[in-house]
Amino acid sequence: MSIIVKQVTQLLAGIIFMFGIYIILHGHLTPGGGFAGGVIIAGAFILLILAYGSSALRLKKEVAGSSNTESVGILLVVVLALVAMLIGARVFFFNFLPKGNPGELLSAGVIPLYNIFIGIEVAGALLSIFLALIIFKEESSK
Amino acid sequence: MELTISIILVFMIIGAIFALHAKDLLSAVITMGFVGFCLVICFLLLKAPDLAIVQIVIETITLVIMVAVVLDSTRQELKVPVDRRSIFNMIAGFIAFAGLFYFFSAAIETLDPLGVHSLRMAESYVNGAVEKTGSINLVTGVLFDFRAYDTMGEAVILYTAALGTLTLLRIKGKK
Amino acid sequence: MTVYLLCFVLFLVGLYGLITRRNLIKIIISKAITEFSVFLFLVLIGYIDQGQAPIVNPGSVDQVYVDPLPQAMVLTAIVIGLATTAMLMAIAIRLFRKYKTFDIREIKNLRG
Numbered sequence: 001m002s003i004i005v006k007q008v009t010q011l012l013a014g015i016i017f018m019f020g021i022y023i024i025l026h027g028h029l030t031p032g033g034g035f036a037g038g039v040i041i042a043g044a045f046i047l048l049i050l051a052y053g054s055s056a057l058r059l060k061k062e063v064a065g066s067s068n069t070e071s072v073g074i075l076l077v078v079v080l081a082l083v084a085m086l087i088g089a090r091v092f093f094f095n096f097l098p099k100g101n102p103g104e105l106l107s108a109g110v111i112p113l114y115n116i117f118i119g120i121e122v123a124g125a126l127l128s129i130f131l132a133l134i135i136f137k138e139e140s141s142k
Numbered sequence: 143m144e145l146t147i148s149i150i151l152v153f154m155i156i157g158a159i160f161a162l163h164a165k166d167l168l169s170a171v172i173t174m175g176f177v178g179f180c181l182v183i184c185f186l187l188l189k190a191p192d193l194a195i196v197q198i199v200i201e202t203i204t205l206v207i208m209v210a211v212v213l214d215s216t217r218q219e220l221k222v223p224v225d226r227r228s229i230f231n232m233i234a235g236f237i238a239f240a241g242l243f244y245f246f247s248a249a250i251e252t253l254d255p256l257g258v259h260s261l262r263m264a265e266s267y268v269n270g271a272v273e274k275t276g277s278i279n280l281v282t283g284v285l286f287d288f289r290a291y292d293t294m295g296e297a298v299i300l301y302t303a304a305l306g307t308l309t310l311l312r313i314k315g316k317k
Numbered sequence: 318m319t320v321y322l323l324c325f326v327l328f329l330v331g332l333y334g335l336i337t338r339r340n341l342i343k344i345i346i347s348k349a350i351t352e353f354s355v356f357l358f359l360v361l362i363g364y365i366d367q368g369q370a371p372i373v374n375p376g377s378v379d380q381v382y383v384d385p386l387p388q389a390m391v392l393t394a395i396v397i398g399l400a401t402t403a404m405l406m407a408i409a410i411r412l413f414r415k416y417k418t419f420d421i422r423e424i425k426n427l428r429g
Contacts, residue, residue: 143364144319144320147320147361148319148323151320151324151327151357152323154327155323155327155330158327158330158334158350159330161346161350162330162333162338162343162347167340167342170342170343170346171342171346174346174349174350177350178349178353181353181356181357184357184360185360188360188364188383189368189369189370189371189383190360190370190383190388190391191370192388193356193391193392193395196392196395197356200395200396200398200399203399204349204399204402204403207402207403207406208342208345208406211342211406211409211410212342214410215410215413215419216418216419219340219343220340220418220419222339228337231336231337232337235333235336235337239329239332239333242329243322243325243326243329246322246325247322250318250321250322253318253321253362255318256318256320256361256364257364257365257366258366259384263386264363264384264385264386268371268382268384268385271373272373272375278372278373278375279371279372279373280371280372280373280382280385281371281385281388281389281392284385284386284389285389285393289389292389292390293393296393296396296397299400300396300397300400303401303403303404306404306407307404307407310404310407310408311410
């Protein structure tokens with residue numbers, strides 16, 4: 001790709017990443033949530049890969065990183081649900097943190113934490129799928 | 143509202159029939175992307191902004207993956223001779239589809255028309271949702287508090303699909 | 318009622334492609350079209366006339382909101398649809414590298 005595309009993509013990928021984090025964090029106030037923010041973050045990374053070309057050597061380290069990220073994401077979801085069961089309510093997936101006033105950023109108990117963990121998991125999974133396809137394409141056409 | 147969605151659905155049906163009969167695989171993939179974007183317009187008209195965000199980004203990612211696969215392999219569609227077996231398949235298919243259509247139109251006679259509240263159980267979810275969950279986005283509250291098991295199941299399916307793709311596309315290194 | 322019948326016609330178009338096409342890419346496209354019709358049908362059932370998007374306005378009372386339960390179900394289904402489509406594309410790439418064609422009848426005839 002030409003140098004104009006590479007420079008503009010470098011700027012835009014950062015802005016899209018910040019927008020994805022904003023959508024995840026405000027998931028209980030505005031439309032969005034964990035799934036929408038997670039796919040937007042994956043889209044930012046896919047944009048970077050498409051603009052800067054793909055050489056299989058550099059992308060193999062990325063696969064290890066994104067695979068670990070998605071594993072950590074789903075592990076944290078299950079751990080948070082187990083903590084809710086062990087604290088005292090004896091119910092899996094219980095909303096045990098204080099709820100606060102509806103409409104503020106720190107409200108809705110345990111829901112913002114679930115949004116963040118599910119967002120990490122979805123972004124890691126989609127990035128792993130895309131990287132696997134690109135690395136296979138590069139490796140077998142050599 | 144019913145007229146608008148019906149017109150958009152007619153466009154989607156025409157696009158779908160064209161995508162199945164296209165002679166070039168790249169045209170078929172791009173027309174599938176068009177059907178997906180019409181679905182985004184339908185979601186926005188039906189007051190579902192969460193779904194519109196997710197569908198538009200996922201449709202873009204699907205298009206990128208499919209175009210990468212099609213341009214890397216072959217672009218042309220196979221030449222299929224129209225013989226007796228394929229005509230018999232098509233006629234049998236149409237008869238079966240006519241039967242299915244009749245049964246479906248008999249099954250939805252008990253549904254209320256578009257716009258009247260059809261699901262009675264959802265009122266118990268909506269009425270006290272802001273006090274019980276604390277979030278003012280009702281879809282997020284339903285997804286992560288009332289129906290958290292479904293979200294965990296979806297996360298597990300996504301994780302398994304990512305692992306499955308990584309396993310399928312592994313190249314053995316030569317030792 | 319016309320909208321529901323048109324949704325089912327889109328489902329039948331996808332089913333027709335799934336049965337009669339021989340190219341593997343066309344089969345994957347038909348599966349995606351079938352899923353689109355199911356998503357639209359589920360969201361259509363939950364629509365209420367003069368209802369608002371399901372974000373509660375903390376000031377107003379007695380406001381009718383669109384049903385959020387089908388929207389939550391379709392939200393997870395969209396992401397799962399992408400995952401299964403990507404996995405089918407991985408199988409398609411593998412088959413093309415080995416047999417040099419996308420035709421499912423020839424792939425069935427070649428063995429080993």
